[in-house]
Amino acid sequence: MAEQDLTSSSILIAQAQTDTGNSEAQQPGNAAGTNDAVEEQVVQEANDAAQGITVVVEGSEVVAADPAVELHAETQGAYTEQEKSVFPPFDSSTFGPQLFWLALTFGVLYLLMSKIALPRIGEILEVRRDRIEGDLAEAERLRQKTDQAIEAFEAELAEARAKSHGIADETRAKIKSEMDAKRRDVEADLAKQVATAEARILKTKTDALANVDQIAAETAVAVVGKLAGKVSIKDARVAVSDVVKG
Amino acid sequence: MEADAARLIGAGIATIGMGGAGVGVGIIFGNYLAAAIRNPAAAASQFSNLIFGFAVTEALGIFSLVIAFMILFA
Amino acid sequence: MAGTDPISQFKVKTLFSFGTIGADENGANGVDLVFTNSALFMVLTVGLIATYLILSTRGRGLVPSRLQLVSEMSYEFIANMVRSSAGTEGMKFFPLVFSLFSFILIANMWGMFPYFFAVTSQIIITAALALLVMAVVIIYGVWKNGFGFLKLFVPSGIPLPILFIVVPIEVLSFLSRPLSLSLRLFGNILAGHIVLKVFAGFIVSLSALGALGMFGSILPFVMAVALTGLEFLVSALQAFVFAILTCIYLNDAIHPGH
Numbered sequence: 174m175a176e177q178d179l180t181s182s183s184i185l186i187a188q189a190q191t192d193t194g195n196s197e198a199q200q201p202g203n204a205a206g207t208n209d210a211v212e213e214q215v216v217q218e219a220n221d222a223a224q225g226i227t228v229v230v231e232g233s234e235v236v237a238a239d240p241a242v243e244l245h246a247e248t249q250g251a252y253t254e255q256e257k258s259v260f261p262p263f264d265s266s267t268f269g270p271q272l273f274w275l276a277l278t279f280g281v282l283y284l285l286m287s288k289i290a291l292p293r294i295g296e297i298l299e300v301r302r303d304r305i306e307g308d309l310a311e312a313e314r315l316r317q318k319t320d321q322a323i324e325a326f327e328a329e330l331a332e333a334r335a336k337s338h339g340i341a342d343e344t345r346a347k348i349k350s351e352m353d354a355k356r357r358d359v360e361a362d363l364a365k366q367v368a369t370a371e372a373r374i375l376k377t378k379t380d381a382l383a384n385v386d387q388i389a390a391e392t393a394v395a396v397v398g399k400l401a402g403k404v405s406i407k408d409a410r411v412a413v414s415d416v417v418k419g
Numbered sequence: 420m421e422a423d424a425a426r427l428i429g430a431g432i433a434t435i436g437m438g439g440a441g442v443g444v445g446i447i448f449g450n451y452l453a454a455a456i457r458n459p460a461a462a463a464s465q466f467s468n469l470i471f472g473f474a475v476t477e478a479l480g481i482f483s484l485v486i487a488f489m490i491l492f493a
Numbered sequence: 494m495a496g497t498d499p500i501s502q503f504k505v506k507t508l509f510s511f512g513t514i515g516a517d518e519n520g521a522n523g524v525d526l527v528f529t530n531s532a533l534f535m536v537l538t539v540g541l542i543a544t545y546l547i548l549s550t551r552g553r554g555l556v557p558s559r560l561q562l563v564s565e566m567s568y569e570f571i572a573n574m575v576r577s578s579a580g581t582e583g584m585k586f587f588p589l590v591f592s593l594f595s596f597i598l599i600a601n602m603w604g605m606f607p608y609f610f611a612v613t614s615q616i617i618i619t620a621a622l623a624l625l626v627m628a629v630v631i632i633y634g635v636w637k638n639g640f641g642f643l644k645l646f647v648p649s650g651i652p653l654p655i656l657f658i659v660v661p662i663e664v665l666s667f668l669s670r671p672l673s674l675s676l677r678l679f680g681n682i683l684a685g686h687i688v689l690k691v692f693a694g695f696i697v698s699l700s701a702l703g704a705l706g707m708f709g710s711i712l713p714f715v716m717a718v719a720l721t722g723l724e725f726l727v728s729a730l731q732a733f734v735f736a737i738l739t740c741i742y743l744n745d746a747i748h749p750g751h
Contacts, residue, residue, distance in 0.1 A: 263616065270526065270528075270532065272617060275617075275618055276621075278532075279539070279622075286588050287588035290564075291587070295568070470734055471734075471737060473734075475673070485679070
């Protein structure tokens with residue numbers, strides 16, 4: 174307000190201030206201001222006793238006389254100066270039309286929502302839910318079918334495996350018996366050969382042992398002959414056999 | 420002029436009431452946060468209760484603001 | 494004048510008039526059918542909601558497009574809210590709650606545009622919406638429960654002497670519901686827009702002071718940007734609050750016993 178008092182002496186500065194849209198320009202106190210300032214003054218001046226009521230009256234006369242201000246007043250709508258001071262949301266003159274338009278627009282909105290939009294969205298969601306449930310049921314059915322197929326396949330597989338086991342066992346047994354038979358043959362053969370060989374060895378041994386007696390007797394004859402004179406081969410042989418036996 | 424000044428002062432005093440609503444809203448959100456940290460699983464289910472408590476508390480602050488506006492302009 | 498005055502943005506301006514109805518021979522006491530900026534934004538709000546919801550769901554796509562998804566999500570959002578607060582029986586009020594929510598939300602959002610008019614900053618609008626809700630609650634409650642609706646004021650399981658204290662409190666709290674419902678929305682939107690305008694006005698008046706002032710106006714500018722974000726939050730939140738309180742009050746009408 175102090176700022177405004179300073180400018181009240183100069184019309185030019187006051188004009189500049191109102192042009193910048195400074196809210197200070199609305200403050201009362203600029204009695205001799207420009208038309209703009211006066212016109213705004215009218216709104217708030219009424220209770221400013223310090224500046225004097227007469228100033229306000231003069232101001233409003235200026236407003237009425239000035240065509241530019243009349244234009245400005247037109248843009249304010251049909252409100253009188255007294256109504257201008259009312260806080261706009263509490264201005265009861267606007268209640269009637271606002272209620273009318275609210276009832277109209279909200280009624281239309283409610284009708285559009287309840288009759289068209291919401292049923293449609295609800296239907297879309299319903300259809301989708303049904304479709305998803307149907308698809309899920311179908312998937313479940315297919316899954317069960319797959320499970321059955323897998324079961325059947327596994328049963329068959331187990332059967333085939335058992336069968337193949339049987340065949341393998343059988344084959345193995347057959348091969349084993351064949352091999353056993355062969356082995357028995359071979360073993361018998363070998364045993365026979367071994368027996369023959371043992372008999373031959375025994376014979377050779379007895380022959381050899383017999384020869385040893387002969388050689389020993391002859392050696393004994395020769396040794397005794399050299400040492401003690403003649404000995405019959407027959408005695409020598411008896412002696413040798415005694416020694417061998419003894 | 421004195422009546423004007425008294426009106427402005429009165430409007431200013433009326434806005435003090437909003438402080439109480441501020442404290443209340445702070446308590447509501449603070450307690451919600453504390454509870455939500457203790458049991459995050461239950462936090463989402465209590466969100467509408469949070470908003471309800473916030474709205475009811477905040478309305479009281481708005482009342483004092485509206486009173487201030489009425490003193491100022493009405 | 495309209496540059497920094499935080500109040501003039503709420504002024505209802507006449508755009509054109511359809512004439513007066515219900516006036517007596519002197520032309521007084523009638524209702525002026527003037528088309529105001531308030532009415533314009535109500536029409537825009539309803540137009541936007543209806544056009545969007547109806548056009549975006551036109552395809553009835555089994556796989557939703559992005560636009561259709563928004564419609565469906567808002568539908569499910571409100572439907573879940575109504576179902577969880579007011580039960581399955583409350584679903585008959587679903588169109589009402591949805592209309593209220595979308596109307597308030599979109600009206601608030603229109604109001605967030607500079608130079609646009611916030612319909613919900615008019616107390617008569619919010620009061621009418623709140624009274625509509627309370628009228629539905631009372632009429633439906635009485636129609637469905639008869640005198641049983643009065644059980645709303647008598648909490649069960651409370652000894653008789655305390656009832657003498659509790660019942661008046663319950664009655665008072667019920668009576669204050671339309672008041673708080675309307676004033677909450679009105680006050681939030683009004684206060685938000687005033688604060689925004691005040692901070693924006695600081696920028697203008699500081700910038701007028703010269704270079705230093707312009708530098709100083711960065712601070713209110715940052716505040717104005719932050720407050721704009723906050724106001725978007727408040728706009729959505731208040732629509733949500735209005736809708737959920739409507740559901741809770743409707744629940745009282747459907748199940749009056751505590």
